[in-house]
Amino acid sequence: MRKKLLFISVAVLGVILLSACGGTVRGTTWPGLAADETTAYLADTSLVYGINLKDGAEAWRFSDPNDNKAQFYAPPVITPDGLVIVGSAAGKHTLYALNPRDLLTNGDFKNPAVEWTFTGAAAGWVASPLIVEDRLFAPNADGNLYVFDLADGQSQKQPVKVVELGGRLWAQPATDGERLYVTSLDHSVYAVDLASYAVLWQADIAAAIPGSPALGPDGNLYVGSLASKLEQFDPQTGEHQSVLDAEYWLWSTPVLDGDTFYFGDLKGNFYAYEAASGKLNWSIQPDGAITANAILQNDHLLLATESGNLYAIGKDGKTLWFEEVGGKIYTTPVAAGNLILVAPLETDFYLAALDPNGRRVWSFPAEK
Numbered sequence: 001m002r003k004k005l006l007f008i009s010v011a012v013l014g015v016i017l018l019s020a021c022g023g024t025v026r027g028t029t030w031p032g033l034a035a036d037e038t039t040a041y042l043a044d045t046s047l048v049y050g051i052n053l054k055d056g057a058e059a060w061r062f063s064d065p066n067d068n069k070a071q072f073y074a075p076p077v078i079t080p081d082g083l084v085i086v087g088s089a090a091g092k093h094t095l096y097a098l099n100p101r102d103l104l105t106n107g108d109f110k111n112p113a114v115e116w117t118f119t120g121a122a123a124g125w126v127a128s129p130l131i132v133e134d135r136l137f138a139p140n141a142d143g144n145l146y147v148f149d150l151a152d153g154q155s156q157k158q159p160v161k162v163v164e165l166g167g168r169l170w171a172q173p174a175t176d177g178e179r180l181y182v183t184s185l186d187h188s189v190y191a192v193d194l195a196s197y198a199v200l201w202q203a204d205i206a207a208a209i210p211g212s213p214a215l216g217p218d219g220n221l222y223v224g225s226l227a228s229k230l231e232q233f234d235p236q237t238g239e240h241q242s243v244l245d246a247e248y249w250l251w252s253t254p255v256l257d258g259d260t261f262y263f264g265d266l267k268g269n270f271y272a273y274e275a276a277s278g279k280l281n282w283s284i285q286p287d288g289a290i291t292a293n294a295i296l297q298n299d300h301l302l303l304a305t306e307s308g309n310l311y312a313i314g315k316d317g318k319t320l321w322f323e324e325v326g327g328k329i330y331t332t333p334v335a336a337g338n339l340i341l342v343a344p345l346e347t348d349f350y351l352a353a354l355d356p357n358g359r360r361v362w363s364f365p366a367e368k
Contacts, residue, residue: 039051045073183210215235230254267289287305308327331344351364
């Protein structure tokens with residue numbers, strides 16, 4: 001287990017080191033994955049792929065011909081008008097808006113047009129941005145939160161505001177409609193006013209926070225950290241307390257269903273914590289370290305582990321089924337219609353689509 005946890009730590013730290021070493025090889029960290037009704041979007045080292053959900057065929061691919069050091073790991077974000085927002089963790093640290101509706105033929109491949117770019121960040125894009133109405137809130141590893149107007153028509157994007165927070169921002173923010181909540185590897189949680197962009201409060205805890213914050217049904221904010229604790233925050237003041245001691249580091253973002261949060265740790269424990277009572281309902285240990293978020297699927301949860309397995313777990317903690325996908329899974333799976341998308345490392349495919357019972361429907365093969 002110690003070797004596995006070491007691999008995870010080195011893998012993710014590799015993202016920050018990309019700028020210094022000028023590139024990487026697939027497997028040094030995990031890919032980003034997202035989907036809409038028709039397409040899966042896979043951000044994987046030097047390429048971003050659009051993959052047809054119907055049959056797993058490649059629809060398009062993107063790489064930057066002007067930046068051969070660009071590397072992509074953050075899950076892409078899809079705007080309401082269909083643009084694919086994705087940032088590079090290396091090279092020129094460009095944030096791109098790709099337009100899959102405008103495909104250009106380049107040899108054997110189709111490439112989406114670039115609608116706009118932003119090149120003003122000083123470090124890599126590890127976190128996914130968050131879209132709030134017509135604004136894009138993009139945290140960067142340089143410690144800044146960049147705010148963009150998605151409707152300004154600029155091809156060379158300039159932020160309407162740069163909010164200086166500090167540390168390395170690796171996780172997508174969360175919002176309650178009034179405030180934006182941002183976590184940092186410098187042990188801090190920030191609350192930013194959505195209207196004025198003022199920093200309302202900053203709260204420090206005992207360890208780095210690689211995952212996103214989660215809003216609870218009680219109105220509180222919940223954050224897991226590498227201190228192996230689940231912290232509860234007052235969203236108005238930033239006052240906080242530890243409400244659960246996990247066995248090891250909490251990397252993933254807690255996922256809420258009703259009154260219960262579900263999340264895993266790097267020892268492979270999976271927890272169900274009830275916010276209203278403040279009690280741990282149950283915990284199980286499927287088989288391997290957990291960095292991916294659980295996802296809700298009908299009446300159960302789907303959980304991927306470092307061991308390359310996908311579990312369907314009932315809300316009572318019982319395993320309904322599991323599938324040996326293969327390789328090592330660190331990326332959060334994505335539910336897309338009736339498909340479950342999984343992007344493992346160390347396999348001969350980059351992406352697998354499973355049916356609701358875990359049976360393989362198609363695979364997107366690895367580059368040869």
